[in-house]
Amino acid sequence: MSKHQDETRAAYDGVVxxxxxxxxxxxxxxxxxxxxxxxxxxxxxATGNRRVADVGCGPGHLTAMLHDLGLDAxxxxxxxxxxxxxxxxxxxxxxxxxRMEALPIEDGALGGVLAHYSMIHxxxxxLPALLAEQARVLAPGGLLLVSLFxxxxxxxxxxxxxxxxxxxxxxxxxxxxxxxxxxxxFARLLHDxxxxxxxxxxxxxxxxP
Numbered sequence: 258m259s260k261h262q263d264e265t266r267a268a269y270d271g272v273v274x275x276x277x278x279x280x281x282x283x284x285x286x287x288x289x290x291x292x293x294x295x296x297x298x299x300x301x302x303a304t305g306n307r308r309v310a311d312v313g314c315g316p317g318h319l320t321a322m323l324h325d326l327g328l329d330a331x332x333x334x335x336x337x338x339x340x341x342x343x344x345x346x347x348x349x350x351x352x353x354x355x356r357m358e359a360l361p362i363e364d365g366a367l368g369g370v371l372a373h374y375s376m377i378h379x380x381x382x383x384l385p386a387l388l389a390e391q392a393r394v395l396a397p398g399g400l401l402l403v404s405l406f407x408x409x410x411x412x413x414x415x416x417x418x419x420x421x422x423x424x425x426x427x428x429x430x431x432x433x434x435x436x437x438x439x440x441x442x443f444a445r446l447l448h449d450x451x452x453x454x455x456x457x458x459x460x461x462x463x464x465x466p
Contacts, residue, residue, distance in 0.1 A: 262335060284322070289446060294322065297371065297402040300462075301369035306368030307368055310330075310362065310370050311330055311373070312372050313335070314334045316343050317344075317346055319373055321350060328369070333353055335354070335355070335357070336354075337354050362394040365393075365394070370394065376403060377406060377425075378422065378424075381424060388435060389437075391438070392439050397466065398466075400463070401464075403431075406425035406458070408427055414456075426459070428445055432445070442462070445459070
């Protein structure tokens with residue numbers, strides 16, 4: 258495990274209760290993100306393969322949302338404390354500790370992968386391999402929904418996230434990385450900045466051909 262993963266795991270282990278209290282009901286006031294997840298779920302259901310991984314699931318609230326939207330959803334997270342919290346909060350669902358770069362999932366098994374602001378801590382030079390791993394576990398026609406911070410500049414921007422350092426991305430550059438992983442981007446939603454940093458909330462839907 259690389260140094261940044263060790264640091265990210267330790268940082269999130271230390272803020273579990275605060276993070277859960279801040280974000281468990283967050284989508285109630287974020288209609289764009291909520292509806293993108295709903296669209297993702299609808300499209301996954303249409304593939305006939307309802308098995309979905311919520312990677313970087315945190316306290317498990319979005320895993321539960323996916324389940325409520327008719328998907329066979331399970332959650333994976335780097336932080337053992339987050340996984341323990343998710344298991345307590347959602348005892349009917351499955352949660353496991355795992356790295357996004359090495360998913361414990363067989364090739365082509367999933368109808369969908371949700372990565373809701375869970376790739377933001379990955380350094381730019383490591384992101385292509387991480388995206389290739391998401392593509393590996395998707396069945397043909399399977400979908401990936403990534404939410405991230407967007408920037409209008411030409412390069413990704415490193416910034417001091419409240420938990421641990423993170424990166425914002427130009428959406429065109431991010432789409433190029435998805436293409437390099439063998440995925441086809443077919444929908445993008447960018448909307449008003451969510452913070453004083455001015456980054457755009459960005460949601461990108463891609464499909465494995």
